[in-house]
Amino acid sequence: MHRNAQFCGRGSNLIKIPGMSDTHPAPLYSTLSHAEVRSVIIGLMLAIVLGALDQTIVSVSLPMMAADLQGVDLLAWVVSGYLIAVAVATPIYGKLGDLYGRRVMLSTAITIFLVTSIASALAPSMPFLVGARILQGLGGGGLISVAQAIIADVVSPRDRGRYQGYISGAFAVASVSGPLAGGLLTTYLSWRWVFWINLPLGLVALFISRRALTRLPVPKVKRPIDYPGAILMIIGLATLLIGITRVGQGASWVDAGNLRLFGATLVAMAAFYWQEQRAEEPIVPLGMFNNRTVAISCTILFIAFIQVVSLSVLIPLRLQMLTTVGADGSALQLVPLSLGIPVGAFIGGKLMTRSGHYKKIQLVGALIVPIGVLALAFVDPHGILPGIFCMGAIGLGIGIQLPTSTVAVQNTVEYRYVGIATAVAAFCRSLGAAIGIAVLMALLLAALQADAPASAASFSGGEIIKAMMGDATVHVNAMVKMQLAGTVENAFRQIFSISAAIAFVSFLLGMFIKDEYLGDAPPRTDEPAMVVD
DSSP states (O other): OOOOOBOOOTTSOEEOOTTOOOOOOOOSTTTOOHHHHHHHHHHHHHHHHHHHHHHHTTTTTHHHHHHHHTOGGGTTHHHHHHHHHHHHHHHHHHHHHHHHOHHHHHHHHHHHHHHHHHHHHTOOSHHHHHHHHHHHHHHHHHHHHHHHHHHHHHSOHHHHHHHHHHHHHHHHHHHHHHHHHHHHHHHHTOTTHHHHTHHHHHHHHHHHHHHHTTTSOOOSSOOOOOHHHHHHHHHHHHHHHHHHHHHHTTOOTTSHHHHHHHHHHHHHHHHHHHHHHHOSSOSSOGGGGGSHHHHHHHHHHHHHHHHHHHHHHHHHHHHHHHSSOOHHHHHHTTHHHHHHHHHHHHHHHHHHHHHSOOHHHHHHHHHHHHHHHHHHHTSOTTOHHHHHHHHHHHHHHHHHHHHHHHHHHHHTSOGGGHHHHHHHHHHHHHHHHHHHHHHHHHHHHHHHHHTOOGGGTTOOHHHHHHHHTTOTTSOOOHHHHHHHHHHHHHHHHHHHHHHHHHHHHHHHHHTTSOOOOOOSSOOOOOOOEEOOO
């Protein structure tokens, strides 16, 4: 027998996972007051901000970290290590939340995050900092996935869009505004303050969430945990993301190290697939992706966060290479993007609440993003107003997709599977963030090197970036720099065009999604079950 489940809409048959108990506490939203729901949402938004902020807040602080800790060769792993850990942790937290209750898992994630933030702030060396950041990502992944799953516990499906809009907006604003916050803290205090700032936010989030979630249901049935599946998934995804990240740092796709990493990925993921077919309680029920709504919505979230994280890195990089604005100035120009995302999330959530549907709203957002990114590719980087308009539109389109896709996933599964379904959606977002920036940076480096003028033919893509940003280790005269400017502009035009094509895939996929009604009643749990032999 297959041990995966096919998660279908509320009115259709459901193929269940053999061995999984149907006993699961009912959702609370029929008994919570508006004030109680608001208290829960505030705590969840703080948790989301904590997890998302640390994905990008260190980016502007990296040069100072390298100077203080003498570890330039490990610098990229301060960001990549965190993103990889977040990606592999999210589905595990979702499953554990379904098994042991989301209140205890959220508290655990916040505690891990705070302890590792202290370790990061006190780091005496670069290897120590990288290790602390990886452990911090294990906490950050729980913050994001468990917080979003709790929405399904305290809010009815019809109202879920509005609150998911708040949550998605908080996540996106934290992700995009991280570089600006990191730059200000580093400039006026110290790079260590990008970690110290987590303590007051985390303690408030821990206090509010512990207090607000006392009535959250806790499963009474203790079930086995798929430890082999979790370990195989961690190995498979970590080796994949490490290999892609190395490419983004200039390594060849087919160098010996990457071939070993990708080989390990294939072996681990094949073993993971086999394990999930036989596990009594699979860590990721792969049959979930047999449901069209889940598969498409998770892909849309994956693509959306390719845009969120890659644009938050590529736009400032383009401005610093082609204009006279510094790190702070380029980070400030991301404000339209960071403001557009919560506005779009709020609009998308409100429209879902009003209409009770999500497909058309989702499609509008999916169409706006590729148009905005393609326009950005051909906008003069010196033109402030056109750039602001494009980034605002992109943020609006991304924001609209976030709550609609998350609610679509939650609405199409039974309540007892909401935790793992939400975690899988969050995992796809984190995977998009980690893979997207690695791949697009790799393509940017390749484009810079391929189109370099004869006067800089020996330069690598990384050296061209350093030369255009005035790095003293790569000296070029004014004439060569002028020639390189054309190369840089063409390279970014190519990368943004590729990014727009990727974004357009969301619109094409969204045409095939099923537009189910978002009701006010709890999800049905008495639907007929079938087991696939």
